Structures are given as C-alpha cells and as structure tokens.
Amino acid sequence: MRAIVTLLLAAHTAWAAGTAANLARAIREIGLDRNECYRVRDLTLVRDDIRIYLTDGYLIFSKPVAGRPIGAIFSADVENGDGEVLLLPPTLAERRTLASYTGSPNLDEHFQAAVLLFTGDLYQELLRQLPNNPSNRKAPEIGALLEEHWSQVLRNVSGGYATRLTLDLLNQAAHKPDLLSAIIQSQKIGTFDVIYDPESADQIAAGQLVNRNNRTYFDVWTHFPSRAARNGSAPPRLSWNLNDYRIQATVSPDLKLSAVTRVKLKAPADAVTAVPVGITSDMDVSEVTVDGKPAEVLQEHALRSSAGRENELFLVAPPEPLKAGQEYELEFHHAGQVIVQTGNRIFYVTARGNWYPSSGFFWTNFDLTFRYPRDLELVTPGDVVEDRTEGEWRITRRIPSVPIGIAGFNLGDYAHARVTRGEYVVDVCANRSLEPALQPVPRTPPPLPPVGRRVPRTPTLDLPEARPADPLARLRTLASDVASTLDFMGSKFGPPPMSHLTVSPIPGQFGQGFPGLIYLSTRSYLNPAEVRLPPSDALFFDELLQAHETAHQWWGGLIYGATYRDDWLLEALANYSALLYLEMHKGPREIELLLDGYRTALLAKSESGKIVDSAGPVVLGTRLESSLEPRAWLAITYGKGSWILQMLRRRIGDERFFAMLKEVVRRYSRRQISTEDFQSVAAQFLPPKAEDPKLEAFFEQWVYGTGIPALKLTYAVKGKAPAVRVVATLTQSEVGEDFSVLTPIEIQTGRGQTITRWVYSSNEPVSVTVNLKQPPLKVTLDPHYAVLRR
16 A cells, blocks of 8 residues: 555656646756855765765765756865766677777776756755765855856756656656766867666767768767666566557658658556656647647757667657556647658658657558658558549558568659569659759869879769759669569568558658658669669669568668667678678679679778778667777678678588578567577577587677788699598688687699688688698689688
8 A cells, every 4th residue: 555655746746747748848057056066075976887986075066856856066175076987898899899999898987076967856856965974064155156157057968858757757656867067178088978768778878979071970988787677676667569550641742741640659667647748849839639638749949868779759648647567648749840852852761660650670560651742752651542533632551561670751753663583562752853963964064183183083973964864764674673582581581571562752862661662763773884883883763772672671670779779680680691692693793793882882092091980889889980090880781791691601511501590580580689699590400510619719700809800822833643632721810819710722633622621710820731632733722702801
C-alpha cells in the first residue's frame, strides 16, 4: 500500500508541476540560487564509469524546477582550485577512439568550471557530503557573483536539453530518472561533454561540439554501456513501441506535406505522463490526441540533445497518466516542407524515412493513403488497394502485404517500365525530364592558363551539347537489371520481404533501399554513352548502385542492426552482395578492381598525415564521420566492410560462405542482428579444424580494430627432387606490434596442383617450410584478395 501511495504522490507532484510547455519554459529560463552556493572541497560525483571530483572551488545550484534543483555550476576560481573528471572506457576500440581525439586512452582531465544538468538525486548526494569536510560551508556572498556571471550560461545549456529534461521530470513517477550531463571547461582540450543517460542503450558518452570548414560536428570521443549494464544490474529501460500505422497524407500544389498518422501504443509503465517520439525537424507536429482526447505537444530544436540522430525528439503529454500494459490510440497531425522541386518537375524528398512520428525501428503494419496533384504520381511500398481521382486530386492507398520497418515515398512525373521475373515484379519509374543539374553546359573555350602553370580539371558530368541525355534511355534496361539482381539474390538469400519492388529516381549521387521501395540516383538512368565519367564512377552509377540498393531488401529490409554499432554490417552485406552480382556477370576481376578502389580510399591520408582507416573501427558507425576525418564513415563502412566480407569468404570458402549468408537471413529474418550474432553464425561455417575457430582474432583485428599491414613475401627453394623444401618468409610493417593477420601463401607445383599455407603475420619475420617432391612453379602471397593489405 505504501508503494502505491508513494507512486500516486509522485504522479501528483509531476502533474502539479505544470504542463510540458511550462516545465520546458522553466528549464530554459532557469536561474541560479545564490542562497544555495557552497565553498566546497573533496566532493565526489559517481555515475557508474564516470567519476567527477570537485576538489576545491565553489558550487552553486539552480533554483528548483518541478520541486527540485536540476542544474549546478562548479567554479574552481580560487587559489589552487581544481576539478577533475575520470572516465575509463572498457574496450580497446573505445580507448583507441578516445585517444585519437584527446591523446590519451583514458579521460583524466582537470578542469576549471563545469555546468551540470541532472534529473536524479545528485543534489541530495552532494549535500550529504558537505559535513565530511569542515571547510565546506555556505557562501551566499559568492553566490551573488556566480549568479550574475553564470546564469545565462546555464540557460543556454539547459535550453538544449529542455525536451529531454522535461521527459524525465514528467515521468519521474513511472521511472526513476537519473540523467547527468556535464559540460566541462578545460584549459587543455577546451569545452567538452560527459553524459550519463540511463535511457540510452549505451549509457556513457563523452564528446565535443566542433566547428570546422563551416560545418558543425558533435565528435563522439567514446560511447559505451555503463558498468551496471555490462554486468546486468541496470534497471530496464522504458520501451515505446508505436505500431499499426495508418497514415493519411496530402501533398499540396506548393509541395507542403500534411499528414494525420494514427498508431497504437502499449504503455510500458504506470503513471506515464510523457511519451517520447521522433520525427524530422522539418515537420511540425501541431496536434495529438490520445484515445480521442487532446494531448499536449512539446517540440523544440536542440543540437546537443539530438546530435547524431536523424530524428528529433518531441513529447506527447496525454490528458491523464497512462496505465501499464494498456493499449492506446495516438493520432498525430503534422506538416512540413519535406519535398523540394529541383526544376523540370523533378522532386527531391528530404525526409524519406522520418517524415512520420516513430519511436525506433520495429516491423509493423502500414496503411498509407496519399492525396496529391493528379498530374503527378506518388509511390510508396505495398499493393495498391485504391487509386482514383477527385477533381484536381489523385488519391492512392497502398497496404504492404507484410510488416515492414520503414515506409518511404517518392513523387514525380514518371514514365514506367514493368518487368515480371518469376514471383517478382519490378516497377521502375523514371523522370520524364532531365534535371537541371544534369543539363548539358554550353561549351566555351576555357581561358588560357598563365605560362608554366597547370590548372587542375574539376571532374563533372560531361554531357554532349548537341545531344542532351535522355532520362528514359535506360528505363527498360534498368528494370531488367533490377529484376535480374532480385532473382540472383533471391536464389542466394531466400525471398525478399515483398515480391513487388518499386524503383524511383532521386536527384543526387546516392541511392537508398527501403522495403518495397528503392531510391536511385537520376544519374543511373542515363545512357553511359551520353555521360563521360571515369570508369570507376561509371561502374558505380550504371551497375553497382542499383544492385546495392536492391540488396537492402534483405540487409535492412528483412534484417536490421541491433544498434548503430551494427549498421555497418547491413551496409557491408548489401555492398558485397552487389559485388557478388557483378562478379557473376562480369567475372572476378571486376570485384578485384572495386576492392582495389576501396583500399585506396582507406589508405588516403588526412591533413594530419594519418590514413583514413585509422579514424576508428567499423563498429563506430556514423561516429566515424567526424571533424577529424569526414570521409571515414563512407570509406570504412562500405569499403572496409566489403573487405571484411571478402576476407571471410576466402577464409570460409565459397560454398560455405553462401550457405552462411542464407542462414543469417533464415535465422534473423524480421529480427535485429548484432555484430556478435554475425560472428557466431560465420564461425559455425568455418572448415573443420580451422585456425581461430570462433573468429575471435579475426573480428578483434578487422572489426573492432584498425590497421592495414604491408606484407612482403620472400622464399628460397632448397634441396633436389624428390626432397625439395620451400622456405617462405613473411614480413609485416606499417602496423602496431600487436597486429597479426592470417595470410595465405599459395604454392603451385609441377603437377598443376596448388598448396595453400595460412600463416599468421607478426612484428617479426615469420617463416614456413613446405616439403615438395619437385621444385615449385610459382610461390605467391595472397593471390585471391584474402587479406586487406598495402
């Protein structure tokens, strides 16, 4: 009974604190309380792996919000004043990444000031420590000075966390909040953030906002699960699963998208008074109801609290607290400019997967109805169940035949080519006009360069002036190619999520593959003879891109990454599946040329002289796109990811490798997969008595580590037939002392036979002896691209 009374009192306290908007306003306008200022020594703040020591200085708390202080300022502006933050990442990969930003594998930084934001019991924890040192005392006279100097700083920082803090304060009765964000000022490395967020899958983070080359980055130095999460003692997080989507959307003639989205939500706990939801910042949520009753909406924009996320957090405060396990119907009204016209009736959808409210990735049912100008066409995944016109409008309703994880759409003035291949139907849409960016530029003689000076040429799409490219030129060929790709991959991996696949154009030099819907670069629609590009670019746009996006029907459509650390796997599998398709059509040399290009990109050097690969391991995901090396995410995720699969293939053998991929799809269909899951399945397909039977060394080196070795083979043939000895020596350089990779040495004998010896490289030369009856015809190091090496 006492627990129930406590819960009800806490819920009443949160409710009495006011609406979400009032709380957010109070957070943005927060002030410091000069009467809650203390001269402090030797205070310690611990949140799992984070330790913050307020060694000597002043500490002033904020005025209460919802009945409690939620902020504080520490200033070490006294003689010998000091603060210190200590953070030790638990894994080698995270320590290496931290070192790349700070110069040290552990964060042990002394600081002069810190802004603290929190929703847990930090205020009481620090007050309880004050009697431990007789020097600790109240200092309201200093509080007045600190209040004047720091109040605006606290407001600026808290404003960036207003939505997140409001969520915790409203839901404190349903779930004990304990967020801590420390913005720390250090003379050595500037201002940086240390964060403990128990509602995140990885609770501990440290990073820094950086402006470089007119672009803002949030460099994540380290990010990992807390000690409690690692040992299984962390309390469960609240889950917010929005499902059963029914969306009615209108695209107006000015391209504004307005939608009503209805979903179901099962409350994860009692006394929930705020529901967190994500949507693109380009959409404004104007109205929400819960079971038909108006709810409050809090939608604000903040860089720090949304850094690294495609979706931006907003809150729904229902008219009364939700009850655990009960299902509710939520209706969202949202609108925004997420469609841009690039010219010639060609459109670009900026928010392809986050134009509607969502709460993460879940396979669920969708029912999609769009109303749009009748002279255009709008495509989404699913079967058409209604298609009609009303005056100047066209209304199309589609329902996917199976649950999907994401629903995109595209808009255009399209021509079509439709191909049926067995059970699969491929519908390729093409723009009827050429986008302005691809229009031929009138040729004028360039000005002569100064004598002795060479002017570099900027690579561009070079379209003949006399004959503009035709955007429909490859329509039927493209449809046939995508159908062939779908057929090939279906034979290797099993059936895709939906038998009907729509391919649609998107301006730019990229593609994207959603269940049942592919966005394909408009460049891929042009006849290669009409556009002169380097061979590698032509191969990418004309063949690789559509195969890659088609492969996402399995890798991303049927299987999804468990966390951002596992997303590399889906991109690498999609890309390597495309390479397999090209290999089948054009032979192994084609895949080797692409792998050569990936290696070149990985070995490119940054301004600091380091190679791109050194930016971090592939499991860092989007964290790789940082101020240190913006190219790293693309080169490592796609390039190194493909190399990892190539090396696995050579280690496992073709027959086992393809069986392994099919088993991954079978075992994880409509489930999330982690990198550890994939490692476990791959290890089960190794040949009997294989080296590294659990692939632990392989994954530690290539997936969780960095480095590309230079390998050199020398050998000597000793003795005479029939007692010949080949002594091969493998030398390694350009990597650290702990780097070791299993490398094949191939020996061709006089009888046409091939002997392969796998040898671990080392910091010291490694020799292997092979006995033969006849001298070898050839001794080769890694002739079949089994090792990523210089």
